[in-house]
């Protein structure tokens with residue numbers, strides 16, 4: 001409870017946005033809870049009654065008491081079951097809502113937001129925070145049951161013997177202080193735990209996804225050392241929490257012992273001086289012992305709830321992050337046009353401060369091919385990334401058919417563009433599904449036609465044809481096959497602007513020829529901006545922009561630039577362009 005206002009704010013927001021819909025389920029949980037607590041509170045009364053009969057040799061003890069005990073325990077068992085199932089069902093639905101809200105937000109968030117954390121670290125937010133929130137909610141709901149049970153038991157105790165009750169009541173308020181202190185610590189420790197969990201997930205994910213490199217370079221011991229450091233950090237974070245958490249239970253246990261000892265002492269004294277009967281005493285002690293468990297649960301609940309609130313705060317924090325790249329107020333759908341792309345003095349720095357582009361200008365006329373060339377790191381891929389607004393320029397503008405792209409809706413802008421990246425990465429799904437991502441409403445015939453146009457003849461040789469699954473990142477296909485699937489996807493999209501980042505790694509000649517054929521088909525009738533590494537592509541281009549250090553240093557046709565004998569000619573001579 002570092003900041004009570006924010007605790008109240010968190011809980012009321014959770015209620016408003018996610019829990020309120022479950023009113024009926026909550027009502028049922030309350031009913032089940034009350035039945036369960038009532039049955040628990042009746043139990044010591046039964047014992048009290050049984051012992052009293054016992055003392056008086058009452059024959060009813062033979063039939064009435066056992067039957068009543070069976071009835072009470074069955075009712076309790078049944079209500080326990082329903083309470084648990086209904087509670088978990090509601091809690092898990094709330095968690096699913098939170099996960100969807102967070103996922104929806106992160107998928108729509110800017111690329112720079114998502115790139116800030118390792119993919120596995122982002123993914124871990126969905127599991128670690130979900131776990132602590134689930135635990136806290138379950139504990140909070142069960143606390144209602146525990147609280148009702150304790151109240152019921154107190155009523156029973158007072159009915160049996162109010163003087164003894166007074167002794168027990170004096171002890172328990174002492175527990176409040178450590179309970180508060182430990183709760184505070186748990187909330188603080190929770191952030192460290194979540195962070196470490198995320199780091200561990202990231203290390204593991206990297207190590208497994210780079211399995212080839214790890215083996216090929218015999219990096220097993222290196223990876224083991226890395227994993228060990230991570231696990232040790234995780235251990236340290238978890239043991240810190242465990243130590244804090246573990247202090248509570250024993251403290252509460254001892255307090256319960258003090259209460260029981262006090263009661264036995266007083267009762268012994270009263271017995272010696274000719275006081276109450278054995279039935280009362282047994283009933284009272286059993287009530288006290290039965291109360292110990294729910295009281296302990298109430299005592300440790302605060303710590304769990306603080307941990308859950310910390311998790312909830314993190315989830316809401318992610319959901320509330322404003323999207324850096326979003327539709328501007330009054331954004332319009334991109335007007336249709338032939339695909340005229342203009343860069344005007346565009347500058348851009350990456351979030352970490354690395355300059356990507358400094359002052360880039362060019363003019364890609366409709367239906368033509370513009371090639372960006374330049375040394376590695378010159379900013380070619382960065383320039384392409386700005387067109388679908390994966391990032392926004394820090395200065396300058398980009399126009400498509402006369403419209404500044406920041407004035408168009410993101411959906412219409414991105415709908416006008418197809419992008420084929422430097423490395424073709426596919427989703428772990430069938431070939432058909434991967435191609436269809438280009439235009440989700442395409443028919444099977446259209447998918448097949450796009451594959452044919454992209455020279456995907458290898459699909460026919462696959463055991464399951466278009467239904468073949470490609471594996472994670474498409475690793476079951478060759479590099480050239482992956483690229484052709486990615487090109488088929490772009491053909492299916494049929495965009496007015498095509499962005500192409502040629503693979504830097506050379507394919508074998510045959511595969512290369514197939515990819516080239518697919519690309520030629522894809523380029524027809526569209527404006528193409530291509531990051532070119534191959535001489536053949538550069539020769540075919542209508543215009544070449546030579547980039548260096550984030551700027552255009554030369555612009556012109558292949559012949560003109562060669563004749564000029566400047567930066568482009570040097571690039572060609574240095575064979576920076578692969579023939």
Ligand SMILES: Nc1ncnc2c1ncn2[C@@H]1O[C@H](COP(=O)(O)OP(=O)(O)OP(=O)(O)O)[C@@H](O)[C@H]1O
Nearest residue numbers: 350352354355356375376377378379380381382383
């Ligand atoms: N996500 C990123 N975060 C920070 N800096 C980046 C990021 N991506 C690229 N850069 C930096 O921006 C500069 C331009 O990179 P870019 O990827 O545009 O180069 P490129 O011209 O495409 O090179 P290549 O031919 O090797 O693909 C480089 O210095 C690079 O380090």
Ligand SMILES: [Mg+2]
Nearest residue numbers: 380381422501
């Ligand atoms: Mg690049």
